[in-house]
Amino acid sequence: MHIPVISIVSKKNCGKTTLLEKLIPELKRRGYRVGILKHDIHGFDIDHEGKDTFRHKAAGADIVAISCPWKLSVIKDVQEEMTPEQIVKQYFEDVDIVLTEGYKRGGLPQIEVFRRDAHHQPLNSGGQNRALVAFVSDVPMDFGVPHIDLNDFKALADLIENKFLRNS
Numbered sequence: 001m002h003i004p005v006i007s008i009v010s011k012k013n014c015g016k017t018t019l020l021e022k023l024i025p026e027l028k029r030r031g032y033r034v035g036i037l038k039h040d041i042h043g044f045d046i047d048h049e050g051k052d053t054f055r056h057k058a059a060g061a062d063i064v065a066i067s068c069p070w071k072l073s074v075i076k077d078v079q080e081e082m083t084p085e086q087i088v089k090q091y092f093e094d095v096d097i098v099l100t101e102g103y104k105r106g107g108l109p110q111i112e113v114f115r116r117d118a119h120h121q122p123l124n125s126g127g128q129n130r131a132l133v134a135f136v137s138d139v140p141m142d143f144g145v146p147h148i149d150l151n152d153f154k155a156l157a158d159l160i161e162n163k164f165l166r167n168s
Helices: 016-029 052-058 084-091 153-165
Strands: 005-009 034-038 063-068 071-076 097-101 110-114 132-137 147-149
Touching: 005 016, 005 084, 016 034, 016 097, 016 153, 034 084, 052 063, 084 097, 097 153, 132 153, 147 153
Parallel strands: 005 097, 005 110, 034 097, 110 132, 132 147
Antiparallel strands: 063 071
């Protein structure tokens, strides 16, 4: 089964996370299992100093996992950054769709989020992004793809469902 992967992209502080916080429950309400893959080019740390898993990683473990009855977290060293497709194949086999926050240059289908009070121009200001499938904004702009109002997460869920989830 092919799991669709769609990148939610924007310049900083345009509302990607807020949009995802509204979109995820709407897709869940419709019966879909949703995975999220957050991209951080600056690196990140999800463990806390002093905790057992932090100490195991600091001692040199290449992989550290922590598990409880309702969740699992894995910290794994990699030789080079994995592509979103590789990550989805390895870790997201039990979802219907994966939405990424980021991966502007990944070549995946993209939904751009834009707020006029955050920036003067969107990422796609040149209109050359062939991966763009929708433009979500508080101001209408024509990039040859559907424009969806920033607050209309149901319309965005409709677009995602119709374009990526039905017949997949």
